[in-house]
Amino acid sequence: MKRINQIEPLLGIEEKNELVSVMDSGWYTESKKTRDFENMFSSLTKSKYAVAVTSGTTALFLGLKALGIGLGDEVIVPDLTFVASPNSVELTGAKPILVDIEPKSLNIDLKKIGKLVTKKTKAIMPVDFNGRSTDMKILKEFADKHNLSLVEDACHAIGSFHETGHHMGTQSDVGIFSFSTPKIITTGQGGMIITNNKKIYENCLSLKDFGRDTSKKQNMLNAFKHDVIGYNFKFTEFQAAVGIAQMKKLKQRMLIKKKLFRLYREQLEKFNEIDFIDTDLNKITPWMIDIIIKNKKLKNKVIVNLKENNIETRIFYPPIHNLKPYKNSDKKFPVSSNISSRGLWLPSSVSLTDDQVIRISKAISNLFR
Numbered sequence: 148m149k150r151i152n153q154i155e156p157l158l159g160i161e162e163k164n165e166l167v168s169v170m171d172s173g174w175y176t177e178s179k180k181t182r183d184f185e186n187m188f189s190s191l192t193k194s195k196y197a198v199a200v201t202s203g204t205t206a207l208f209l210g211l212k213a214l215g216i217g218l219g220d221e222v223i224v225p226d227l228t229f230v231a232s233p234n235s236v237e238l239t240g241a242k243p244i245l246v247d248i249e250p251k252s253l254n255i256d257l258k259k260i261g262k263l264v265t266k267k268t269k270a271i272m273p274v275d276f277n278g279r280s281t282d283m284k285i286l287k288e289f290a291d292k293h294n295l296s297l298v299e300d301a302c303h304a305i306g307s308f309h310e311t312g313h314h315m316g317t318q319s320d321v322g323i324f325s326f327s328t329p330k331i332i333t334t335g336q337g338g339m340i341i342t343n344n345k346k347i348y349e350n351c352l353s354l355k356d357f358g359r360d361t362s363k364k365q366n367m368l369n370a371f372k373h374d375v376i377g378y379n380f381k382f383t384e385f386q387a388a389v390g391i392a393q394m395k396k397l398k399q400r401m402l403i404k405k406k407l408f409r410l411y412r413e414q415l416e417k418f419n420e421i422d423f424i425d426t427d428l429n430k431i432t433p434w435m436i437d438i439i440i441k442n443k444k445l446k447n448k449v450i451v452n453l454k455e456n457n458i459e460t461r462i463f464y465p466p467i468h469n470l471k472p473y474k475n476s477d478k479k480f481p482v483s484s485n486i487s488s489r490g491l492w493l494p495s496s497v498s499l500t501d502d503q504v505i506r507i508s509k510a511i512s513n514l515f516r
């Protein structure tokens with residue numbers, strides 16, 4: 148049987164042609180194509196500004212830095228996320244404060260954040276797990292009341308919208324996206340910061356370009372004027388070329404991801420051993436198909452059984468509090484621990500066929516009879 152990968156990137160002739168045009172143009176570091184890619188992303192999300200950078204991780208870091216977060220500050224981060232979320236906080240010198248997740252969205256539990264706010268708390272980083280948001284209205288009211296910024300890790304949420312119709316990431320001070328290879332669209336590596344705030348936007352531009360004042364036209368006399376400490380997180384035209392071609396395929400991919408989720412759900416929801424998180428496919432584009440299996444033992448059985456059928460799966464992230472750098476034996480994260488031990492990502496590539504989904508679902512459900 149042909150191997151089925153859990154997720155694979157898909158590039159075609161469109162990306163190839165775009166790339167060749169960059170090679171012929173002589174412009175390699177961010178220029179016209181990067182601006183076009185950013186504009187396509189701000190039209191998708193209807194955000195005022197979009198800034199392309201080297202990765203989702205550097206986008207998170209820059210978003211925090213642009214808000215002035217650093218040494219001595221604290222940022223509230225959910226315990227179930229990719230390690231890049233808390234790591235980006237560490238990178239600024241601030242401390243990530245972990246909070247449990249809610250079972251409904253697998254995002255930050257708003258009922259549990261109140262107790263964590265101290266004088267040092269500067270921001271909250273909600274993570275839109277597989278495209279699902281927490282209640283932004285409640286989160287925003289809370290953040291406003293305590294004078295906190297919102298840095299939304301929307302890396303799973305390209306093509307996902309709130310009930311209100313706003314694209315995810317737009318209701319926070321900054322929204323962060325990633326174009327790493329497993330994401331719904333990829334530029335190899337790459338990230339995007341969106342914001343509606345001009346000052347934050349200008350800070351991002353400067354911080355990603357060695358601290359230059361990018362609002363002023365550069366000339367030979369001010370080329371090495373650096374008013375703040377900045378970095379080099381500039382995008383390349385090669386990435387932008389691929390990104391532009393990928394963006395043109397996004398609408399189609401959103402439909403495919405939704406179709407895959409729907410089909411898997413039809414096949415598997417009827418089994419008591421499997422739960423699906425409530426996912427409104429009118430609004431949400433699931434990045435991957437996630438299922439919650441009855442218990443860890445059965446999950447491991449499913450993984451091994453699928454592997455024997457040449458089908459690859461991916462376990463959920465471990466709870467951050469279990470990772471060595473963040474080790475915390477307090478039992479404050481029951482939901483995150485529970486969901487992490489039972490969660491599994493099924494094959495979710497946009498190239499997956501209906502027949503393959505049915506084959507995979509059968510291989511799983513055969514275990515339950």
Ligand SMILES: *Cc1c(COP(=O)(O)O)cnc(C)c1O
Pocket residue numbers: 202203204205228229231232274300302303325326327336337338
């Ligand atoms: C992919 C991802 C990141 C990191 O993005 P990179 O581009 O790999 O640096 C951060 N957070 C979440 C939730 C992600 O899925």
